[in-house]
Amino acid sequence: MALYSEKVMDHFRHPRNVGSIENADGIGEVGNGKCGDIMKMYLKIDDDVVSDVKFETFGCGSAIASSSMATEMIKGKPLTEVLQLTNKAVAEALDGLPVHKLHCSVLAEEAIKAAVQDYYDKRNRD
Amino acid sequence: MVYADNAATTKMSKIAVSAMLPYIENFWGNPSSLYSFGQKAAEALVCAREKIAACICASPSEIYFTSGGSESDNQAIISAAKIGARKNKKHIISSSFEHHAVLHTLKKLEKDGFEIELLDVHVNGVINPQQVADSIREDTCLVTVMFANNEIGTVQPIAEIGGVCRARKIPFHTDAVQAAGHIPIDVQKQNIDMLSISAHKFHGPKGVGVLYARKNIPLTNLIEGGAQEKGKRGGTENVPAIIGMAAALEEACANMEENNRKILRLRNKIIGGLKKIPHSALNGDGEKRLPGNVSFCFEGIEGESLLLLLDDRGICASSGSACTSGSLDPSHVLLAIGRPHEIAHGSLRLSLDENNSEDDAEKILQVVPEVVDYLRSMSPLWKDKLIGKREFLLPE
Numbered sequence: 424m425a426l427y428s429e430k431v432m433d434h435f436r437h438p439r440n441v442g443s444i445e446n447a448d449g450i451g452e453v454g455n456g457k458c459g460d461i462m463k464m465y466l467k468i469d470d471d472v473v474s475d476v477k478f479e480t481f482g483c484g485s486a487i488a489s490s491s492m493a494t495e496m497i498k499g500k501p502l503t504e505v506l507q508l509t510n511k512a513v514a515e516a517l518d519g520l521p522v523h524k525l526h527c528s529v530l531a532e533e534a535i536k537a538a539v540q541d542y543y544d545k546r547n548r549d
Numbered sequence: 550m551v552y553a554d555n556a557a558t559t560k561m562s563k564i565a566v567s568a569m570l571p572y573i574e575n576f577w578g579n580p581s582s583l584y585s586f587g588q589k590a591a592e593a594l595v596c597a598r599e600k601i602a603a604c605i606c607a608s609p610s611e612i613y614f615t616s617g618g619s620e621s622d623n624q625a626i627i628s629a630a631k632i633g634a635r636k637n638k639k640h641i642i643s644s645s646f647e648h649h650a651v652l653h654t655l656k657k658l659e660k661d662g663f664e665i666e667l668l669d670v671h672v673n674g675v676i677n678p679q680q681v682a683d684s685i686r687e688d689t690c691l692v693t694v695m696f697a698n699n700e701i702g703t704v705q706p707i708a709e710i711g712g713v714c715r716a717r718k719i720p721f722h723t724d725a726v727q728a729a730g731h732i733p734i735d736v737q738k739q740n741i742d743m744l745s746i747s748a749h750k751f752h753g754p755k756g757v758g759v760l761y762a763r764k765n766i767p768l769t770n771l772i773e774g775g776a777q778e779k780g781k782r783g784g785t786e787n788v789p790a791i792i793g794m795a796a797a798l799e800e801a802c803a804n805m806e807e808n809n810r811k812i813l814r815l816r817n818k819i820i821g822g823l824k825k826i827p828h829s830a831l832n833g834d835g836e837k838r839l840p841g842n843v844s845f846c847f848e849g850i851e852g853e854s855l856l857l858l859l860d861d862r863g864i865c866a867s868s869g870s871a872c873t874s875g876s877l878d879p880s881h882v883l884l885a886i887g888r889p890h891e892i893a894h895g896s897l898r899l900s901l902d903e904n905n906s907e908d909d910a911e912k913i914l915q916v917v918p919e920v921v922d923y924l925r926s927m928s929p930l931w932k933d934k935l936i937g938k939r940e941f942l943l944p945e
Contacts, residue, residue, distance in 0.1 A: 432857075435854070435857060436861065438927070441927050442927075443932075452929065456890070456891035456894075456930050457889075457890040457891055458890070459851055459870060459879065459890070459891075459894035460851065461928075461929050461930050462929075463929040479927050479928065479929040479932065480927060480928070480929070481849065481850065481851060481928040481929055481930040481931070482851050482854065483851050483852075483853035483854055483870070484853055484854050484857045486851070486854075487854055487927070
């Protein structure tokens with residue numbers, strides 16, 4: 424299908440970091456079933472560095488590919504850098520997304536930021 | 550490759566292709582020309598018109614060639630609206646799950662002051678003729694209800710709806726794009742005044758169709774031009790395509806019973822198999838549906854990713870998910886039968902024809918459950934349902 428770039432199809436067909444993390448340090452979930460996409464990110468954080476990341480996604484091809492690419496982009500990165508991740512960077516790393524699919528990359532950015540926020544919230548509570 | 554998207558388009562029949570070729574290679578004259586070379590094409594058009602008329606029990610003078618189903622739908626509705634407006638009758642009755650060629654035309658009329666009433670199609674996707682009877686008013690100028698739905702395949706009680714309209718002297722149009730060549734059409738017995746047909750849905754070529762309009766129904770031009778089609782549709786006729794359409798429809802109607810026996814067996818096998826997938830549901834009435842239509846919703850997954858993975862495994866299918874429709878909302882058809890948005894996103898349509906085999910059915914029944922399982926395994930929505938954090942919407 425020419426709808427998506429090779430890179431999108433590669434990440435859709437062979438998504439990286441699928442799954443969940445037990446006792447994750449931060450969990451972020453964005454989107455809703457009504458709109459047809461939900462993304463959930465699980466972070467393991469050691470010394471403010473993302474040591475592991477997993478995702479679960481209900482959504483279209485580009486939603487799954489965006490989640491997969493985003494996890495690769497933040498794995499092993501310090502949180503300061505993770506928070507700099509933009510949807511634009513995710514879309515560019517996928518060699519572009521069709522205009523009406525750009526919101527998938529937005530969801531990926533939001534899911535990661537929500538997970539980091541969750542980590543900070545938990546840490547502040549402890 | 551397993552091609553299971555015949556409601557989108559069909560493979561051209563060999564008979565249709567060979568009927569067309571002479572009119573591409575040899576007899577390429579303009580049917581409006583006086584000399585015999587042009588008249589050779591004109592004669593072929595006469596013959597095609599007769600064949601098509603015979604297939605739907607119409608008279609040849611009631612057959613107008615168009616560019617396809619959408620044009621036919623547009624012209625039928627605009628024509629009836631024009632007559633209605635002249636008599637100050639501006640109420641049109643239709644259904645909520647019509648094709649966009651009908652719905653968008655009605656939307657446009659609404660802006661011009663028409664009142665559009667869209668009938669509820671119920672959970673099973675079938676209209677009750679009584680609804681039409683109850684909705685007809687003094688100022689109703691048209692009833693337009695599709696013969697069979699393009700997504701969920703449900704077949705409407707056309708003869709009865711037509712009967713209601715005939716008794717009240719209201720013109721009745723039906724979009725028969727999914728029905729023609731697949732289930733019997735008889736414009737006399739079914740009380741149809743106008744009917745739309747598209748050739749590529751029954752193994753004919755693309756870009757050609759028919760508008761049937763009963764003798765006393767005046768048409769309004771969408772395309773002004775020459776005297777073609779009794780002056781009701783300008784433009785030199787697409788002779789090869791029209792010949793191919795007539796050959797394809799004749800063939801489809803001649804083999805309808807035999808084809809349907811085979812298609813029904815495959816369809817029922819696939820429906821039976823897919824029903825075993827937990828938290829899935831067949832869309833539309835189980836009985837009152839096109840022989841080739843299988844339409845399902847699978848809870849917890851999204852249709853576009855399903856289609857992409859089926860494509861990887863060699864299966865061509867379709868979905869009513871928002872992502873495949875290019876809009877934010879999932880299919881208006883699935884919403885019309887009451888599927889919640891979330892469920893409508895996880896839809897799959899398989900539309901079979903006589904070229905499908907038992908092996909195709911086996912492959913579909915092997916691959917679809919695997920792909921659904923895989924997508925569910927990575928779906929946070931599905932996981933939440935499994936642990937009881939969210940409710941299942943479809944029964945197990």
